[in-house]
Amino acid sequence: MNYKLVLQYDGTRYDGWQKQGNTSQTIQGKLEQVLSRLTGEEVEVHGAGRTDAGVHAKGQTANVRLAGVYDAEELKNLMNHYLPEDIEVREAVPVPERFHSRLNAVGKTYAYRLTVDGGKHVFERRFLYLYGKPLHTKAMKRAAEYFVGTHDFRSFCANRRMKKSTVRTIKSITFQETDGILTISFTGDGFLYHMIRILVGTLLEVGEGKRSPDSMEEVLKACNRQAAGPLAPAEGLTLEEVFYQRS
């Protein structure tokens, strides 16, 4: 039986989603470890978004095919019992065998949170980039408009050897400021490796007055990572939601 899992995690302690060699200190590794022990099967958990080290998730979606048939609610409760306190299975539901969390995803929303006041935000600090200075958000909003739509985002891709298409569609980029925290939310059909963090790093330079909003057009055209701004820190990024076609 194929199960869809909706997951939440505090990524602070982890080397990201994807298991790598021997380290089990990844979200995928932890999930597979717990599921293997519970079912006695060798399992592979597929995640919709391969979040980087230090990146969090409020609505990561995954799927796992198990030989046995389990009560989904019981599976969820058992997994939560054995998973560490910073990973939670929020939902577990049986899905058709063909469902694949990544290949079937039609969109995702990521949120990037950073501080624009001088505060230390001691209670939320693990989920924020402590940027700490005011920004020209008006200019950032104008710059962001260049990214909305279908574009070749090669300039915003960290993977130099990317052979597949780097064309993606961003549906919306929204800005919200509350209590000294600026949240920039990105919704799109999919995102390249490091794409959101490079977009944020570039938008920050616009907000600092180092780049003009209109220069974003050239940055996109360049199709060169060097044309864009730096990589923003991982801790500010959260995978908020993964969307699927209603079936």
Add this chain to the structure above:
Amino acid sequence: MNYKLVLQYDGTRYDGWQKQGNTSQTIQGKLEQVLSRLTGEEVEVHGAGRTDAGVHAKGQTANVRLAGVYDAEELKNLMNHYLPEDIEVREAVPVPERFHSRLNAVGKTYAYRLTVDGGKHVFERRFLYLYGKPLHTKAMKRAAEYFVGTHDFRSFCANRRMKKSTVRTIKSITFQETDGILTISFTGDGFLYHMIRILVGTLLEVGEGKRSPDSMEEVLKACNRQAAGPLAPAEGLTLEEVFYQRS
């Protein structure tokens, strides 16, 4: 010059407010260490509430008398720079020499937060008691009414050798439930050692149906720690605010 400090901290890593012997892993210890280094003076920081190990603060208030005269804003910024990321000075203001954060406090609000759903609340888990079951909050509210007013709270005091008065006045106890988190807020003129956590532990037994709301009267009358419920865990407790007379 005497300075009033308003502080915020994530108490998870600390042995509470009060410095004890050699351990500097206390909030008071950290503040004194940083202030000593900054001023070259031997300093003593007085806190309004001596929060226990693991207890948090959103609005702890302290004062410190320094021989030198410092710009309060600069002092605040320097302290924040040298303090760890889980302690923040939110305000620093010069106050009259006679001001004492604890002796002059006329009231305090503490909030106790616990989960009443089965969720792991991965993002707020450090500031919650993961109780995890539904409660009869109606009964708890009725029970809490017995505590509002001026009473001898000896039954709710962990200090057996308490020779001073154990009479305190609770102004209000309020209940609020949002997204599976129940917040019980206590406002009063002052609280005894462990008083709020024992009140919560007792109220939880009411919410579980193990005690009747009306039995609270007897618990108060008993003036005996054995009559009350268990101590609720520290991580759910936060010192929210300290009140002073308007001068």
